[in-house]
Amino acid sequence: MSINVTGLRKAFGGATAVAGVDIALPNGQMLVLLGPSGCGKTTTMRCIAGLEMPDAGIISIDGVTVFDRAASVVVPVHKRNVGMVFQSYAIWPHLTVFQNVAFPLEMQKIPSADLKTRVMEMLEKVGLADFASRSSSALSGGQMQRVALARSLVMRPSVLLFDEPLSNLDARLRDRLRVQLRELQAELKITGIYVTHDQQEALALADRIMVMDHGLVRQSGTPVELYASPATSAIAAFLGYSNIFPAEEWSATDGGFTARLASGRVLAGSGETPAAGAAAAVCVRPEDLALRLASPDDTGLVGEITLASFMGAFTLYRVRLPEGEIWEVISHDVLSGLVVGSRVVIEARPAAMKLLATQ
Amino acid sequence: MMLRPARLAVMALLLGVCAVLVLSPLLMTVMASFSTTVPFSGGDAPRFTFGNYTALFTPDLAAATWNTLVVSVLGTIIAVTIGAILAWLAARTDIPCKPLVHLVGLMPLFVSLVVASVTWSVLGSGRSGYLNIILRSLDIPLQLEVRSLAGITLVHGLYYVPYAYIMLFGALSLVHPELEQAASVHGARMSKVLLRITFPLVRPALLGASLLTFVAMAEEFPVPAILGGPVGIETLSTRIFNLMTRVPGEPNQAAAVGILLTAIVSVLVWLQRRLLKGRDFRTVTGKGMRPQLLPLGSFRWLALGFVLLYAFIALGLPIMALVIGALRQGMFIRDAAALFDPAFFSLNALRSVVTDPHVQQAVVNTLLTGTAAAVIGTTLYFIIAYVIARTDLPGRQILEYMAMVPLALPALVMGIGVLWTWLAIPLPIYGTLLVLIIAYTGRLMPQGVRAISASIAQIHDDLEHAAQVSGATRPRAIRRITLPLMRGAVVSSAFLTLILATRELTSSLLLYTTNTRVLSVVIYEAYEQGLWSFVASISLIYTVLLLVLTLIGRRWMRTAF
Structure with missing residues (x-):
């Protein structure tokens, strides 16, 4: 269970959505793609799922190439064995909870006895065993979320993709599900890619975060690395640095810097400085x-x-x-x-x- | 808040108008069906009887019922299948020329069924049918006969496509693309996605469209009258008409058949509304919804080919036949070459039709009645819809039921009922264009009230409340806030009313008098007399008129669909 993406590119009409993204995700790890809307994170994920056709690049899942433009390899969506939790959950309202979760196994032609055990096992795991025969259109948002998770996990996917799955929930439910999701991920050793624009969610769920902007990966690292030392002021703004003051001019000092702001105020600090002469800003959490x-x-x-x-x-x-x-x-x-x-x-x-x- | 007497007066007025427009025709027909005479005709004293119903149990009626069933069931299957395919292509795929696909799905709604039937009978019936001439010239040993059950079924199937198209297009556009994508991601191939997810999700709309189509076909008059009449094939509606118009007439038996048909239609309409109620699988939140079209790949052009083939058969062939019929002189056509030979073409027939004062009169009558029905009708529909949705006047429920009565009333029964109503009421209305306007306004009431209700429901009533809080009176708040917000829906409802009234035949046929002929009636009569080049010329004018109205109205009507 691993994913490798190299040189992924995708444009819609003239607008570039993904401008060359590389991902190497080892087994059991959770990668979060973090960025503002339109940064290309969702498109990247949809390319991996096979829901979008990239313009260039190579995607391999578990060492098997599922997409290679140059070699004309395109494995269709339904044969990639990826699980996906959609933003809208995409729970089929005309099917029961059980039927929803059983669907991927039916597609794999799993014998019905085996299918039933596996579905019930999974519903047990997400705490919805009592809901198996319920109509899925009557579920709450949080329950739908868990059905979607069960449906994706039951097929034993090579990789699980999450498309902002918590963004339609209210704040308290979101906090609770975030913790549950992290627990489940650790327990089942899920290899996953998670897309979000919420820095808290990213920090809480990720083993590794990639911050994206304008179709490119701007910085990647562990949550702690990113939080402690963002690479640019734009990334800092995204990670909760709400005091950002552009420097009119600045100079490096011994082990730090002094910078003059537009207001004439001079601020001094310690730590590394950008390359000499680069436009910079003082950032403070x-x-x-x-x-x-x-x-x-x-x-x-x-x-x-x-x-x-x-x-x-x-x-x-x-x-x-x-x-x-x-x-x-x-x-x-x-x-x-x-x-x-x-x-x-x-x-x-x-x-x-x-x-x-x-x- | 209005005062109590004023409130009651408003409601009484509305209920009174609806009673005359829609309830009275039904009651008149019910009364006649249990009586020995026509209600309030001033002849013999009426006596109560079940005789009209017992007289129904004849082999003729059994045959008519069977025929109705056959053409409606098979016609529904054809129409809904074509409509569903077109709707799916237009709503969910990347088929090329999409606006054209959409237009093709809707266009047959604006084709007069009188013209369609007349034209098809010239295209595909007997040795002189245009298609049969072409087939013989090509040495294909196949001859069509549309003056048959199969022909009636075919014409039904071709021209009732828009009902299914509109309902399914709406339902399919609302299916969240992630529901389909989830199925693909979880291992389902394209065909499985369609069969297991997409179409099951719109099953309520599919069933609803089927029932609606079936009902419309079961009460349909012009098609079986024109294609079945000459060869003695009767359906329930043509049977009613024949009982009414033959000499001596059997109006009471006609009324009984009408009530029987009304009963069948009522049950189906009730069933349809029940099915659609609460079975709404819409899952659109508006959030994160982006149009994701299914790439058809190499099937794109095949799909477009299907659409064009349908358009050619339903619209292209008949228009060609009309043009040839209007231009060509002489009835005898040797072969396909002679059919298209310009040597035989002349503008004489067209010229004489355009200058014919009767035709001119009919054009004026058609436009007058249509426009009046649109203006009067839409105003009335708006008031009714508003009162139902936005007031607490007593009797709102009754008003709502009354407005929906015409759904269950076959056009023929409506025509008979309106006829008897205005023969009974001692006002000089029968014999004028007003009686036609009244019939159209009543008949189109459910469609109009529903369309406007739907659009009122989309406007939050706080918008109007805010105007009232800011100091506007209720009527002023409606005029300044609600009406402007609904302009699109109101105009589109008016246009639809205008077009549907303009292509009406059935009730007009029972209500017209010498000076109040409308175009559909003139065409029907001329066809009965076998005047083909006249029929073709006038049909061409009629079709162009409907086309122009549709194209003018399309801008507004798009919002309604």
Whole structure:
């Protein structure tokens, strides 16, 4: 159970959707393709499933080439043995839960006794054994999601594809299913590709993340690697860095950098710097900053709180500096007593400030 | 909020109008079927009797029932099969020239069945049938005879395609492409996907379309009258007409057959509505839905060929026959070469038809009655639909049922009922164009009210409430907000009413008088007298007229389909 993709390209009319993507996914791993809508992540996955015909590239599943434009190899969708959980779940409303899950096995012409055991086993695993004879049009979103998962798993696919399967669910259900999905994936050692635009989902589910934009892979790595050191400010923006300030000019210092913003403010930080002369931005995660009430003689990042939004576990503050920049800060000290209008100082460790290339 | 007396007055007025338009024709026919005389005819005192029904049990009626069944069942199979294939090609595949496919699926709706039947009888009947002449010239030992059960079935099957097409196109467009893709991914080949997923998903629409088509064919009059009449093949509807018009007439027996037909149709309509209710497999959320068309590969051109073949048989051949019939002089045609020989062509027939004052009168009558039915009808349909959907007036339910009554009323029964109603009511309406307008308005009520209701349902009533909260009165809110939002649906309903009224024959045939002939009636009469070049000329004009109306209306009607 492994997937190899090399040089995958696909355009729709004149618009390039995938501009040369390589994937090497070993057995039992979960790869998340992360990116904004239109970045080519879904098209990449649909090419692997066989639902789209790539313009170029080679795709092999389990060492078997299923697509090779140059060699005219095109294995049709129904013979690729991939499982897929669709965004709409695609549960057939005219069939019962059991019939839905049994469908792939019927297509494989599995004898009915064997089929029944395997279907019930799988329904057991996703907690829907009692629903076997229910009409599937009466299921809730979360239940449909699990039927879709069972239907894909029951065929023992070489690879399981997930097309934003949680995006149509409400937030709490999504949190719960995300954990269940990760559990199941680890237990069954599923080799899977998961497409999403939600960074939390990506971080929680992936063994490896590929961030895509404009049809290309911009960065790939483990969730922790990506979170700790995004390659560009655009990727940082996608991973929750909400304070991004383009630098007018910047210079490397010993073990760090100083950068001047458009407002004239000079920020300094530590860590690696982009290649000399590259356009760059200072990126800071709101949870890496802290606030305290300012005293009259404080200097530095002194400003006024314009918004305080209490989220339960933390509070999100927006602070406006006299030069006009707006900073976002997350504080876990919910009893700090800071309110809208308070004059505060933003405190940051040097390591919190990262200078990242904009491209 | 209106005051109570005003509310009651509005409702009473609407119920009264519907009662006269649709309920009275039904009641008149029921009464006549249990009576010895025509209701309120002023002749002998009516006596109650079951005699009209007992008199029905004759071999003739059994044969008519059997014929009706045969042509309707087989016709439905043909029409729904063609319609389903066209709908699938247009909705789900990458067939080339898609707008053309769509047009072909809808176009037969706007062909007059009178013209179609007349033309087919000239194309494929007897030694002088155009197709038979061509077949002989090609030395093919095969001769067609469309004046037969098979012919009636064929014409039914060809021209009732749009009903199935419209319903299935709608249903198939709504099937989420991921449902099919999921089947492919999970191991099903193309044919399995179609058989196990796609068509089962639209089964309610398929069944609904079949029943609707069957009902329409079972009550169909012009086709069996024109193709079956000359060779003595009767269906239930032609039997009613024959009982009405022969001398001496048997109007009470005709009424009894009419009620029998009404009963059959009612059961089927009820069944159809029941089937469609709550069996809606739509799974479209609008979210993440992208049109995914099935690549047909090398079958693309074969599929287009099928569409063009159908278009050629249903539309191309008849139009060719009309052109030849209108231009060609002399009835005797030796062979295929002579059929197309321009030496025999002249514009005389066409010229004399265009200058014929009777024909001119009929054109004016057709356009007048059609336009009036469209304007009056659509206004009425809008008011009824609005009252049903958006008010809490008492009696809304009754109004809704009344508006749907014509679904179960065969056109012939409608015609007879309207005739007797306006002979009984002492107003000078019978014998004028008004009685035709009344018949069309009543007959087309279910289709109009439904179309407008559907579009009202799509407009959230908060939009109108917001206007009222902002200070508009209810009528003003309707005029400024609801009506403009529904403009497309209202205009399209008016156009459809205009076209369907313009191609109506059945009830017109029972209601016309010397000065109120419409085109379909003129064609039918001329065909009975065997005036082919006259019939062809006038049919050509009629067809062009319908075509022009359709093309003008198409822009708006697209939204309705």
